[in-house]
Amino acid sequence: MIKLSDKTIAAIEENATRYPDRNSVLMFGLWKAQEELGHLSPEAIEAVAEAVRVPRAKAQGVATYHSLYWKKPVGENVIMLCTNVACTLMGAETILEHIENRLGIKEGHTTPDGKFTLQEVECIGSCGYGPAMVINETFYFDLTINKIDDILAKL
Amino acid sequence: MDRILLKNVDVPNIHDIDVYMAHGGYISLDKAFAMDPKDVLEEVKRSGLRGRGGAWFPAGMKWQFCVEVPKFPKYLIANADEGEPGTFKDRPFLETDPHQLIEGMIVSAYAIGASGGYIYLRGEYPDGYRTLNTAIKQAYDRNLLGKNIKGTDFSFDLTVHRGAGAYICGEASALIESLEGKRGQFRVRPPYMATHGAFAMPTVVNNVETLVNVSHIINHGADWWGSIGTKESPGPKVFGISGHLNRPGLYEEAMGVTLRELIYERGGGIRGGKKLKGVIPGGVSTSMLTPDFLDMKMDVKSLQDAGSAIGSGALMVMDEDTCIVHIVWRAMAFFQHESCGRCTPCREGTDWMLQILARMENGGGRMEDLDILADVCHTIHHNCFCPLGEGAVMPVLSSLKYFRHEYEEHIKAGKCPKGLRARVRH
Numbered sequence: 001m002i003k004l005s006d007k008t009i010a011a012i013e014e015n016a017t018r019y020p021d022r023n024s025v026l027m028f029g030l031w032k033a034q035e036e037l038g039h040l041s042p043e044a045i046e047a048v049a050e051a052v053r054v055p056r057a058k059a060q061g062v063a064t065y066h067s068l069y070w071k072k073p074v075g076e077n078v079i080m081l082c083t084n085v086a087c088t089l090m091g092a093e094t095i096l097e098h099i100e101n102r103l104g105i106k107e108g109h110t111t112p113d114g115k116f117t118l119q120e121v122e123c124i125g126s127c128g129y130g131p132a133m134v135i136n137e138t139f140y141f142d143l144t145i146n147k148i149d150d151i152l153a154k155l
Numbered sequence: 156m157d158r159i160l161l162k163n164v165d166v167p168n169i170h171d172i173d174v175y176m177a178h179g180g181y182i183s184l185d186k187a188f189a190m191d192p193k194d195v196l197e198e199v200k201r202s203g204l205r206g207r208g209g210a211w212f213p214a215g216m217k218w219q220f221c222v223e224v225p226k227f228p229k230y231l232i233a234n235a236d237e238g239e240p241g242t243f244k245d246r247p248f249l250e251t252d253p254h255q256l257i258e259g260m261i262v263s264a265y266a267i268g269a270s271g272g273y274i275y276l277r278g279e280y281p282d283g284y285r286t287l288n289t290a291i292k293q294a295y296d297r298n299l300l301g302k303n304i305k306g307t308d309f310s311f312d313l314t315v316h317r318g319a320g321a322y323i324c325g326e327a328s329a330l331i332e333s334l335e336g337k338r339g340q341f342r343v344r345p346p347y348m349a350t351h352g353a354f355a356m357p358t359v360v361n362n363v364e365t366l367v368n369v370s371h372i373i374n375h376g377a378d379w380w381g382s383i384g385t386k387e388s389p390g391p392k393v394f395g396i397s398g399h400l401n402r403p404g405l406y407e408e409a410m411g412v413t414l415r416e417l418i419y420e421r422g423g424g425i426r427g428g429k430k431l432k433g434v435i436p437g438g439v440s441t442s443m444l445t446p447d448f449l450d451m452k453m454d455v456k457s458l459q460d461a462g463s464a465i466g467s468g469a470l471m472v473m474d475e476d477t478c479i480v481h482i483v484w485r486a487m488a489f490f491q492h493e494s495c496g497r498c499t500p501c502r503e504g505t506d507w508m509l510q511i512l513a514r515m516e517n518g519g520g521r522m523e524d525l526d527i528l529a530d531v532c533h534t535i536h537h538n539c540f541c542p543l544g545e546g547a548v549m550p551v552l553s554s555l556k557y558f559r560h561e562y563e564e565h566i567k568a569g570k571c572p573k574g575l576r577a578r579v580r581h
């Protein structure tokens with residue numbers, strides 16, 4: 001049984017004051033739990049459900065509905081590479097292949113040392129500056145193979 | 156055209172309320188509060204403002220429906236989900252110049268009589284989440300949000316609700332479900348949002364850019380604002396142009412700018428001096444068009460007449476070397492991934508089409524697949540509750556219409572002529 005930190009619980013309670021109905025805090029709670037725990041295991045989701053006071057099935061349903069809630073453990077650095085249409089036009093697939101080769105993993109996987117997770121994602125709102133990716137909340141634009149090598153070498 | 160909406164995006168620290176106010180920020184509040192809410196609404200109606208989120212519904216009319224319902228509290232929600240692939244035009248108002256959105260929301264809420272406000276922000280914009288939260292706090296500290304704003308009897312609370320990656324949550328009713336802590340699935344109407352929206356109360360959902368325009372309408376008047384652009388789709392518009400261009404990016408233009416101007420003037424023409432093959436004019440859910448449409452005006456009616464849609468104004472440009480089948484396959488991978496699974500034609504249809512397109516790209520296409528694709532499209536069309544599936548149909552049918560020969564080349568050659576492959580995703 002996972003216990004959320006007092007800080008997370010307090011944040012959930014504060015957030016609850018902003019809605020006429022407590023159920024609305026669920027997404028916020030899941031975000032907070034993910035920040036605290038790294039990913040949302042079934043136990044983590046249960047802890048959120050308890051804190052928000054919704055049935056566990058409901059929390060599970062919302063957690064699995066969204067692609068940014070990690071249901072499995074992820075690496076220290078999560079590479080989210082956009083391969084949607086605008087980025088594909090600009091060569092995102094070559095970038096994807098290069099990262100896969102460099103890290104020795106396929107998209108959707110984590111390196112054995114737990115350092116990188118590589119995730120192909122849908123449009124991240126950077127279409128005019130593609131290929132684009134996000135690593136740990138930092139955006140990178142106009143990607144080239146050289147740029148990728150520089151970025152990954154520094155992580 | 157002089158920039159209106161993006162005027163201050165290059166001003167350092169425009170996200171700070173003092174800088175924003177030094178550049179004329181929050182003036183529209185004084186103007187609006189000196190007017191009766193009815194007159195603010197009237198002014199917005201008169202301007203001809205239409206929603207910038209994709210459906211282009213007249214904003215004033217939507218507000219009017221909500222105002223007429225004698226139930227309180229009412230809610231105003233800014234749709235900042237920006238999920239339509241190709242779209243990146245709301246981002247400046249979320250990450251760079253957030254007070255412009257907050258100001259627009261306050262004035263709009265005043266006209267609607269809304270006391271509660273939410274910004275449903277896509278999870279992919281963590282900077283926006285922080286920036287908006289700081290900006291909202293600043294606005295509260297100045298009594299521009301909260302109780303009795305600027306000493307009036309108008310009160311309005313505003314909260315950012317962070318999404319977590321689901322395209323369908325950008326659809327207004329699914330967004331409300333998600334705001335209420337449920338899985339974001341489409342609500343069948345009626346009841347309409349004007350009567351039973353968020354928390355079963357009268358609600359208006361507007362796109363970020365729609366709301367941003369409101370303070371400019373109030374500041375400078377409906378006549379001035381309405382004189383920009385075309386008569387049926389007036390006003391300024393931020394176009395996000397991407398793909399094979401020399402200068403892709405965001406360009407604020409009067410509605411009615413031509414496709415040619417966007418591509419060859421603003422965008423600097425096709426990269427590497429190549430020829431234009433086609434465009435996706437308004438986001439992945441809109442029908443592809445060919446260079447024959449270059450002199451078309453980018454406005455609601457012209458795009459409709461062309462058999463497409465202006466959508467979110469997200470123009471994607473494809474040069475002569477583009478493999479259309481590959482692009483349609485990738486678009487379908489998106490729709491298949493994002494289908495919420497509730498309606499069978501959309502859930503199964505997008506999956507089926509994805510398999511056919513992948514097979515074709517990888518060399519196993521058959522001529523009868525082209526009929527099957529068209530068939531599946533027609534099954535989805537009008538047979539689903541929500542428009543997501545309709546969006547999935549557009550790239551397929553339009554490419555079959557304009558680029559059928561590319562499909563045939565794939566089938567005849569038993570491979571992608573450009574040597575591309577469809578990946579299996581994990």
Ligand SMILES: Cc1cc2nc3c(=O)[nH]c(=O)nc-3n(C[C@H](O)[C@H](O)[C@H](O)COP(=O)(O)O)c2cc1C
Nearest residue numbers: 206207208234236237238325326327361362365542
């Ligand atoms: C699948 C789907 C996704 C949508 N995504 C968005 C979105 O990300 N942002 C948005 O403003 N509107 C989106 N819309 C349109 C909204 O349903 C709604 O029409 C819009 O927010 C209304 O605002 P407006 O009248 O100001 O345009 C989407 C619609 C559909 C069907």
Ligand code: FES
Nearest residue numbers: 082087124126127
């Ligand atoms: S398509 Fe890649 S960021 Fe939009």
